[in-house]
Amino acid sequence: MDTSICSIDGMEGILRYRGIEVEQLEQMPYDAVSYLLIYGKIPAPQELEAYSRKLREERYINREILNVLKVCNYGTEALDSLRTAVCCSAHMDEEKDDSSMEANMNKSIRLVAKFPTLVAAVHRYKTGKFLIAPDEKLSHGANFLYMLRGTVPSAIEAEAIEKDFILSAEHELNPSTFSLRITASTMADIYSAVITGLCTLKGPLHGGARKGVMDMLDEVASHENAEQYVLDKFSRKEKVMGFGHRVYKTCDPRAKLFKDIAKKLADDHGDTQWYDLAERLEQVMYREFMQNKGRPIYPNVDFYSAVVYKYLEIPPELATSVFAAGRVSGWVSHYFEQYSHNRVIRPRANYI
Numbered sequence: 001m002d003t004s005i006c007s008i009d010g011m012e013g014i015l016r017y018r019g020i021e022v023e024q025l026e027q028m029p030y031d032a033v034s035y036l037l038i039y040g041k042i043p044a045p046q047e048l049e050a051y052s053r054k055l056r057e058e059r060y061i062n063r064e065i066l067n068v069l070k071v072c073n074y075g076t077e078a079l080d081s082l083r084t085a086v087c088c089s090a091h092m093d094e095e096k097d098d099s100s101m102e103a104n105m106n107k108s109i110r111l112v113a114k115f116p117t118l119v120a121a122v123h124r125y126k127t128g129k130f131l132i133a134p135d136e137k138l139s140h141g142a143n144f145l146y147m148l149r150g151t152v153p154s155a156i157e158a159e160a161i162e163k164d165f166i167l168s169a170e171h172e173l174n175p176s177t178f179s180l181r182i183t184a185s186t187m188a189d190i191y192s193a194v195i196t197g198l199c200t201l202k203g204p205l206h207g208g209a210r211k212g213v214m215d216m217l218d219e220v221a222s223h224e225n226a227e228q229y230v231l232d233k234f235s236r237k238e239k240v241m242g243f244g245h246r247v248y249k250t251c252d253p254r255a256k257l258f259k260d261i262a263k264k265l266a267d268d269h270g271d272t273q274w275y276d277l278a279e280r281l282e283q284v285m286y287r288e289f290m291q292n293k294g295r296p297i298y299p300n301v302d303f304y305s306a307v308v309y310k311y312l313e314i315p316p317e318l319a320t321s322v323f324a325a326g327r328v329s330g331w332v333s334h335y336f337e338q339y340s341h342n343r344v345i346r347p348r349a350n351y352i
């Protein structure tokens, strides 16, 4: 399948969105990267201002959707609640029956803008707290942390979540995006496609691994226990979450960038517990893989992002939903690419 959205060099560990390396992209605001993914070019200052304004205006959620979310939230996983809320957003969208390019573009902006608000609402309801309205003065990332935690984040925290959204935004034909493209290829609507992506992201071998890493950090608790944890996993032939990748044969470039963000947060918080533990797990995994399989294994995007979430006080059960809030820009971009050069995706099976 051809794409002009993203390219990965799995041997060299290079990731580009629209031809630009992620190391450069993470220096930009999320709004600019989201625009780049959707419209295919870096926005001019006026274009960025207009796009940012629309995103800020669209952060609010209809009261009916919040009521449904409140009711369905008890005893369900966060991602399932988010999925229900996105389904309700589809019903409530005033342009739901309009599949013109303009209406689809409006819907995609709504999806990008509202995902963080919905994720924050899921968490606030689950923890019995009152909802916090979006603050239009704050950036996409900072506003999310504000709605989630109830206080305006520090500059370092705001930068960390903004980078998280950017580094999580896009990754070519990963499982969730591929499943979204299949739905798009049947000419289904954009909400149906995004919900397909969201459902596929959930699995522990894909976006669900971020929660898996957070659970592992809690279980291992200290870098002194890391070695035994990995040895036990090896002896039971179980996978360690946040390691390995189908495409990268070297370190995932996003893992390196997330590691730097985690270090900055650890130093800022004056607490290196989670960073030290993660680094020890990385070392032991590398050594054990070399010894047992004669080849290395590296952390993937979910590993150090989970460490970043520990420092940002994002709870494990919310990790995959926060990932989705970043990924939604990539998803809608793939929807447009599929929709505009469409042929139904229908592989053949090899009958055995």
Ligand SMILES: CC(=O)SCCNC(=O)CCNC(=O)[C@H](O)C(C)(C)COP(=O)(O)OP(=O)(O)OC[C@H]1O[C@@H](n2cnc3c(N)ncnc32)[C@H](O)[C@@H]1OP(=O)(O)O
Pocket: 174, 204, 205, 206, 207, 209, 238, 239, 240, 241, 242, 243, 244, 245, 246, 247, 293, 300, 301, 302
């Ligand atoms: C956003 C994302 O989706 S990034 C990926 C997130 N997923 C995870 O972190 C889950 C853990 N990792 C994995 O399950 C895998 O590495 C995947 C799914 C990411 C990639 O899978 P594949 O490239 O198909 O590798 P596959 O699962 O076939 O494993 C190949 C070998 O490496 C081993 N291996 C791969 N990943 C791991 C791991 N995390 N821990 C331990 N062993 C591993 C497998 O046991 C297998 O060993 P074998 O050859 O001795 O049987």
Ligand SMILES: O=C([O-])CC(=O)C(=O)O
Pocket: 170, 171, 173, 174, 175, 246, 247, 300, 301
């Ligand atoms: O590309 C993949 O298979 C998984 C991945 O790293 C992502 O979705 O970010």
